[in-house]
Amino acid sequence: MxxxxxxxxxxxxxxxxxxxxxxxxxxxxxxxxxxxxxxxxxxxxxxxxxxxxxxxxxxxxxxxxxxxxxxxxxxxxLTEIIATPERFTREEFDSLPISFVMKANHGSGFVKLVRDKAETSFEELDALAREWLITDFYRIARERHYRTIKPRIFFEELLLDSSxxxxxxxxxxxxxxxxxxxxxxxxxxxxxxxxxxxxxxxxxxxxxxxxxxxxxxxxxxxxxxxxxxxxxxxxxxxxxxxxxxxxxxxxxxxxxxxxxxxxxxxxxxxxxxxxxxxxxxxxxxxxxxxxxx
Structure with missing residues (x-):
């Protein structure tokens, strides 16, 4: 560098x-x-x-x-929202379907596609969710309108085509x-x-x-x-x-x-x-x- x-x-x-x-x-x-x-x-x-x-x-x-x-x-x-938990817990993880997308609402790039829940774990997703939630997206590129968005984690349907x-x-x-x-x-x-x-x-x-x-x-x-x-x-x-x-x-x-x-x-x-x-x-x-x- x-x-x-x-x-x-x-x-x-x-x-x-x-x-x-x-x-x-x-x-x-x-x-x-x-x-x-x-x-x-x-x-x-x-x-x-x-x-x-x-x-x-x-x-x-x-x-x-x-x-x-x-x-x-x-x-x-609108895509189907599966869950918008106030806190992501093991119980929330257990209740999720086999496939889903985990996102955060307060910026870009906060996306985790899960095709098969058996291939991930609560611990992995919880660590990622915590990382997202403490990220001040405004500080990344100084887009000021992101300053007032309260960070939330949510889960929605995984979009796939027929193939x-x-x-x-x-x-x-x-x-x-x-x-x-x-x-x-x-x-x-x-x-x-x-x-x-x-x-x-x-x-x-x-x-x-x-x-x-x-x-x-x-x-x-x-x-x-x-x-x-x-x-x-x-x-x-x-x-x-x-x-x-x-x-x-x-x-x-x-x-x-x-x-x-x-x-x-x-x-x-x-x-x-x-x-x-x-x-x-x-x-x-x-x-x-x-x-x-």
Whole structure:
């Protein structure tokens, strides 16, 4: 690890949010961001991290957001919740079905897939749950709307398609720029996320694959077929995104059964490398953020 990187890792715990995000943006994206007059997509997402809409916290909470989804599109798009224990005990573990997913509500990446409960233990899951619950997700990337979310552990159904595979993540970026009644849509498809060969591909609002790479996932060799439920996927995403200038709506569609994943208002915390770099500017023009001062 380089000396600048070691110094940054040592200092990031006490750096103010703005300084931390500016340095991290420089490290990941390759340039210092302009927070006072943000221009790119990443700069405007970084601005949201520092000055979040008061609505973000409730809707970023993976449990509280379910009420919003039910009101906007209906409970048929919600996964089955198995348990939301105040405390995870051995009795709770014993009562869980053979397969399930353990999650935490207060951040990203808190996901444990269990296909067969016999292959894990209460002790293993309890240790993981405790680790998640003491993690202050706000401190990881300084996304301020996560500060007020009370950490909870919950268990939900394990989503599998008819072949037994975990369905792809369908991440629908919805930009309402005020000029049109319908948003501009980009769709990131993350396949085999929990497997050996995860892939990430970007599509436009008509399911044309784009020569765009975002994040660390390599692209697939061939484009995925357009989902049979594509029109409904877009309709659900747009309904959930209405009222926001931009939001990423994550959905799943195992065997064309559409299910809600989460709403993300600050994807990548404003430090997502985008290739080619011009996409960062093109997406930025779809958002109207004035900046500060």
């Amino acid at each position: 380089s000396l600048p990187r070691r110094l940054f890792n040592g200092a990031k715990g006490w750096l103010p949010d703005t300084a931390y995000l500016m340095l991290y943006h420089r490290h990941k994206v390759g340039r210092f961001p302009n927070v006072r007059a943000p221009e790119t997509f990443n700069e405007k997402i970084l601005y949201r991290c520092l000055f979040p809409d008061p609505r973000y916290a409730d809707l970023a909470d993976k449990l509280n957001v379910r009420d919003y989804v039910q009101r906007k599109v209906g409970e048929q798009y 037994g595979a975990v369905p792809a993540d369908i991440k629908i970026h919805c930009f309402f720029n005020g000029r049109d009644s319908q948003p501009t849509i980009y769709i990131a498809l993350i396949s085999d996320r929990f497997g050996e060969h995860p892939r990430g591909d970007m599509y436009d609002g008509n399911w044309n694959r784009l020569d765009i790479a975002i994040g660390h996932y390599p692209r697939s060799e061939v484009a995925a077929p357009r989902p049979q439920c594509f029109d409904e996927l877009i309709s659900v995403a747009v309904s959930l995104a209405e009222g926001f200038e931009y939001v990423r709506v994550d959905l799943y569609a195992p065997d064309d059964r559409i299910l809600f994943g989460e709403l993300t208002f600050t994807p990548g915390a404003g430090v997502f490398p985008m290739h080619p770099d011009i996409v960062d500017y093109e997406w930025g023009r779809l958002m109207d953020v004035k900046g500060v001062g």
